[in-house]
Amino acid sequence: MKKIYFIIVILGIIASSCQKEADPKTVDYMITGLADPYSIVYLDADGNSVAETITPDGLSNKWVKSFSMEEGTHVYLYIKFTEDISSSKFSMGIIIDGKYYKQAKHFDEESIVAGTLIFEVKRSGIVPFE
Amino acid sequence: MKKVFLFSLILSFTSLMAQTSGGIKGKIIDSKTGSVISSVELLLSPSNKGTISDNNGAYEIVGIPAGNYKLNIKHIGYVSVVKNITIEQGKITEFDIKIDVDIRELLAVDIRDDKIENHAYSKVVLKEAQIEQKPVRDIADYMREIPNVSAVRKGGANLDPVIRGFKFSQLNVQVDNGLIMEGGCPNRMDPTTSHIEAGDIEAIEVVKGPFALRYGPVMGGVVNLLTTEPKPFENFQVHVKGNMGYESNWNGQRQHVSVYGGGKKVFFSFSGNNAQYGNYSDGDGNLIASSFNKFGYNGKLGFALSKNHIITMSYSEFYARNVEFPALSMDERADNTKLYSLDYKGRNISKTIETIDIKAYMTDVDHTMDNYSRGISDTVATVSHLIAKRMGYRAEVGINTGKSSHLFIGTDMFHIEKDGDRVKTMLGQFPVMGKVPVKIENLWNNAVINNYGIYGEYTLNKNLWEYVVSTRLDFNSSYSDSISLLNKNKDDIIGISADSTISSFVNFSFSAGVTRKLNENMSLGFSIGRGVRSADMNERFIINLPVGFDNYEYLGNPFIKPEANNELDLVYKYRNQNIGGFEVSVFYSFVQDYIGGVYLPPSVQKPLMQSVLGVKKFENIGNASMYGFEFSYATPNQYKWRASLTAAYTAGTIDEVDVLVFDANGKVTGKNIINNDPLGEIPPLNVNLNLKYDFFDGKIVPSLNYRFSSSQNRVSVAMQELTTPSFSLLDFSMMYKHNQYLRVVGGVNNIFNVSYYEHLNRRIIGTNTRIYEPGRVFYVNLIFNI
Numbered sequence: 001m002k003k004i005y006f007i008i009v010i011l012g013i014i015a016s017s018c019q020k021e022a023d024p025k026t027v028d029y030m031i032t033g034l035a036d037p038y039s040i041v042y043l044d045a046d047g048n049s050v051a052e053t054i055t056p057d058g059l060s061n062k063w064v065k066s067f068s069m070e071e072g073t074h075v076y077l078y079i080k081f082t083e084d085i086s087s088s089k090f091s092m093g094i095i096i097d098g099k100y101y102k103q104a105k106h107f108d109e110e111s112i113v114a115g116t117l118i119f120e121v122k123r124s125g126i127v128p129f130e
Numbered sequence: 131m132k133k134v135f136l137f138s139l140i141l142s143f144t145s146l147m148a149q150t151s152g153g154i155k156g157k158i159i160d161s162k163t164g165s166v167i168s169s170v171e172l173l174l175s176p177s178n179k180g181t182i183s184d185n186n187g188a189y190e191i192v193g194i195p196a197g198n199y200k201l202n203i204k205h206i207g208y209v210s211v212v213k214n215i216t217i218e219q220g221k222i223t224e225f226d227i228k229i230d231v232d233i234r235e236l237l238a239v240d241i242r243d244d245k246i247e248n249h250a251y252s253k254v255v256l257k258e259a260q261i262e263q264k265p266v267r268d269i270a271d272y273m274r275e276i277p278n279v280s281a282v283r284k285g286g287a288n289l290d291p292v293i294r295g296f297k298f299s300q301l302n303v304q305v306d307n308g309l310i311m312e313g314g315c316p317n318r319m320d321p322t323t324s325h326i327e328a329g330d331i332e333a334i335e336v337v338k339g340p341f342a343l344r345y346g347p348v349m350g351g352v353v354n355l356l357t358t359e360p361k362p363f364e365n366f367q368v369h370v371k372g373n374m375g376y377e378s379n380w381n382g383q384r385q386h387v388s389v390y391g392g393g394k395k396v397f398f399s400f401s402g403n404n405a406q407y408g409n410y411s412d413g414d415g416n417l418i419a420s421s422f423n424k425f426g427y428n429g430k431l432g433f434a435l436s437k438n439h440i441i442t443m444s445y446s447e448f449y450a451r452n453v454e455f456p457a458l459s460m461d462e463r464a465d466n467t468k469l470y471s472l473d474y475k476g477r478n479i480s481k482t483i484e485t486i487d488i489k490a491y492m493t494d495v496d497h498t499m500d501n502y503s504r505g506i507s508d509t510v511a512t513v514s515h516l517i518a519k520r521m522g523y524r525a526e527v528g529i530n531t532g533k534s535s536h537l538f539i540g541t542d543m544f545h546i547e548k549d550g551d552r553v554k555t556m557l558g559q560f561p562v563m564g565k566v567p568v569k570i571e572n573l574w575n576n577a578v579i580n581n582y583g584i585y586g587e588y589t590l591n592k593n594l595w596e597y598v599v600s601t602r603l604d605f606n607s608s609y610s611d612s613i614s615l616l617n618k619n620k621d622d623i624i625g626i627s628a629d630s631t632i633s634s635f636v637n638f639s640f641s642a643g644v645t646r647k648l649n650e651n652m653s654l655g656f657s658i659g660r661g662v663r664s665a666d667m668n669e670r671f672i673i674n675l676p677v678g679f680d681n682y683e684y685l686g687n688p689f690i691k692p693e694a695n696n697e698l699d700l701v702y703k704y705r706n707q708n709i710g711g712f713e714v715s716v717f718y719s720f721v722q723d724y725i726g727g728v729y730l731p732p733s734v735q736k737p738l739m740q741s742v743l744g745v746k747k748f749e750n751i752g753n754a755s756m757y758g759f760e761f762s763y764a765t766p767n768q769y770k771w772r773a774s775l776t777a778a779y780t781a782g783t784i785d786e787v788d789v790l791v792f793d794a795n796g797k798v799t800g801k802n803i804i805n806n807d808p809l810g811e812i813p814p815l816n817v818n819l820n821l822k823y824d825f826f827d828g829k830i831v832p833s834l835n836y837r838f839s840s841s842q843n844r845v846s847v848a849m850q851e852l853t854t855p856s857f858s859l860l861d862f863s864m865m866y867k868h869n870q871y872l873r874v875v876g877g878v879n880n881i882f883n884v885s886y887y888e889h890l891n892r893r894i895i896g897t898n899t900r901i902y903e904p905g906r907v908f909y910v911n912l913i914f915n916i
Contacts, residue, residue, distance in 0.1 A: 041561040051564030072463070072502045074511050078561050109560070124557035126502045126511060129452070 153192030250643030250655030277778035286420025296350020314497025329386025340661025382407030412902035413885025457892035485528035509558025516550030782809035
């Protein structure tokens with residue numbers, strides 16, 4: 001009987017030491033401060049590229065897309081726009097569990113395409129491991 | 131007339147001698163089971179005449195002058211015995227000798243207890259009782275205790291063994307006499323030793339040199355990991371065995387439990403294991419990325435068709451998750467390994483056929499690695515996924531060819547398939563046509579290697595001589611799909627078509643050894659051998675990956691010739707019940723067609739990564755020499771206090787090699803040829819002293835271990851190898867044996883928290899800083915067997 005109790009205790013210790021899977025993280029892609037329509041490309045939780053054209057609603061001019069993502073997932077947010085953001089409160093970024101992971105308040109690249117100024121900015125990375 | 135007289139004289143003399151001399155004969159018997167024991171050594175002193183018991187356990191020593199003698203009886207696994215005997219004039223005295231199994235031999239605590247077989251080469255056996263008392267989180271890490279065995283460290287776990295400077299595919303690392311697995315990672319994140327749980331090991335055999343040709347093609351040595359076999363029991367019974375350990379510094383814990391038992395006809399063993407380790411700190415308090423999680427299970431079922439015919443089926447699954455490798459550009463995210471094995475063992479088949487051993491096996495490794503923990507993953511996130519399958523068999527017959535001779539003949543075969551790719555998500559680039567750019571590159575392209583081998587080994591014991599001769603013939607072939615690499619312009623810059631990847635080789639290996647018992651205490655052995663091995667998957671087919679320890683990408687060469695190690699070994703052994711035992715081995719190796727890397731200028735091949743210095747292609751770069759020695763001494767078993775001392779050294783050079791010349795910007799501007807450049811990754815002189823004492827008949831055994839590793843300044847100029855300073859370490863442990871069911875072992879390694887690294891620890895990627903070893907570690911192991 002003592003041997004059985006001993007085995008049960010040992011198995012219990014082993015079971016309690018088994019590792020839990022890490023909880024997924026909440027990832028928010030966010031863009032604010034633009035009044036004119038703009039193009040975006042982002043990676044969803046399955047790693048697929050999604051291209052969209054966003055027309056701001058004029059009220060808050062804020063676009064947010066949320067996902068639940070595992071550690072090690074690729075995150076990517078690209079935006080292309082034409083409006084002058086020098087006087088606006090433009091901001092874009094990737095937020096993980098409520099904290100800014102990557103952020104931009106200005107454009108990365110400026111080019112002229114068919115007489116139009118095009119601004120591009122991108123932020124990307126990997127959902128960090130704990 | 132004269133001839134008749136001479137003949138009569140000889141006859142009379144012989145007759146006279148027979149009348150004044152005598153002898154002894156009889157059988158050697160196991161005192162518990164009553165079965166006869168063959169190959170037992172008997173030596174009569176002071177006459178220095180001896181013999182070995184034959185396959186029926188029978189022995190005979192004749193032609194001994196009448197008088198009083200001591201008969202020394204020795205055999206591995208049994209208690210050595212000394213009997214006082216009297217030889218009577220003109221009489222052959224007949225008496226059987228019973229000997230007892232030596233539990234201490236079977237559960238040997240010291241390495242030296244196992245160097246008993248009088249082989250002409252160096253063989254070391256580590257047993258379960260030694261392994262389970264140490265904090266063994268990695269088998270290759272633990273094997274570093276053997277003289278002249280070291281290991282390459284790229285992370286916290288999964289070290290890669292190196293024996294006398296031979297490493298990777300130059301060693302034949304296998305499980306249970308023949309199962310060899312093919313790792314998934316081209317950078318050897320997952321060597322064979324990493325796929326086996328220490329708790330499942332019953333013994334580790336290490337044979338140095340190209341001599342053990344029965345176990346597959348071998349060049350530098352054989353490592354045979356023997357896992358616990360299910361055994362029949364007279365009456366049905368079930369037992370539980372387990373080992374739980376904790377190590378501070380790492381905050382690491384591991385558990386292993388096995389249930390084994392059965393009856394006479396059907397018997398089993400099932401085990402499960404789990405290990406979770408965090409990052410450790412070195413002696414200066416710096417945190418080293420070394421965490422890992424490994425778990426798995428193993429099941430074996432045995433069927434006794436009869437007493438002498440046993441079939442065993444085995445299945446194992448091992449998993450690794452998030453294993454960090456700071457020396458590499460990637461970490462092991464997931465490794466799933468499956469091992470299948472079917473074995474047949476036949477014993478005492480007939481008077482002529484003594485043994486039949488047949489094994490068929492398959493291994494399946496699914497390996498995923500990525501660079502997600504590296505800063506560069508923000509711009510280029512890389513995932514590599516590899517599948518490696520290996521299947522094979524080994525079939526061997528042991529034949530009784532005479533009273534004291536034996537012949538093994540056999541055949542083996544393996545087939546390896548490897549495929550894998552590297553997917554790069556270009557997170558640093560703007561999207562193209564609304565999609566994030568993704569590049570896919572082949573690491574291997576359905577590459578295959580086949581090897582068929584036939585071999586034979588003949589041993590003969592004649593009086594005080596032992597002779598061993600073995601030969602081996604391997605038919606090795608390989609091929610893959612086309613090897614290509616597209617540059618930015620979509621041009622194929624390698625462009626080897628599938629037909630052009632086909633190669634085949636016939637490799638002949640042989641070895642011969644002779645051992646002479648000089649007297650009851652000492653023996654001298656000499657071996658010569660030539661072991662040939664064909665190139666492995668990396669060396670033949672890898673496509674632009676930094677797989678060496680220098681900072682270059684490597685390109686495979688399907689036509690690379692086999693390497694051959696020609697080696698001489700001399701082994702001297704001395705054993706005395708009062709003084710103890712020591713062994714000295716010296717060796718010299720001449721390696722032909724040594725495989726290494728040759729630089730390719732950027733006009734021929736540009737690297738894929740910006741962080742490397744260039745590209746090298748695997749080639750036969752010339753001849754290399756290696757030489758060295760091992761020494762070990764241990765006090766006799768009979769004393770409560772015990773000491774052991776080991777020392778080992780290896781040096782190696784390559785006869786001629788290119789050394790690149792760089793400008794201030796790190797660009798290659800030319801090359802020089804240097805002669806006798808030291809071979810890279812060879813450990814320096816190592817000395818180890820261990821002291822222990824048995825209190826209360828082995829109930830409490832404290833042990834102190836001192837280790838000195840000298841500096842290594844013999845480094846490869848061609849590989850830009852770094853030197854390593856010397857260091858000394860002190861470890862303490864205490865074993866408490868509560869009863870036959872329960873033992874506890876605790877201790878502290880690196881008592882003085884020394885900050886050091888081994889010569890074979892690689893650099894942290896992107897730096898010239900080596901991976902440091904752990905600082906002070908407290909550990910405790912609980913071992914139970916019910």
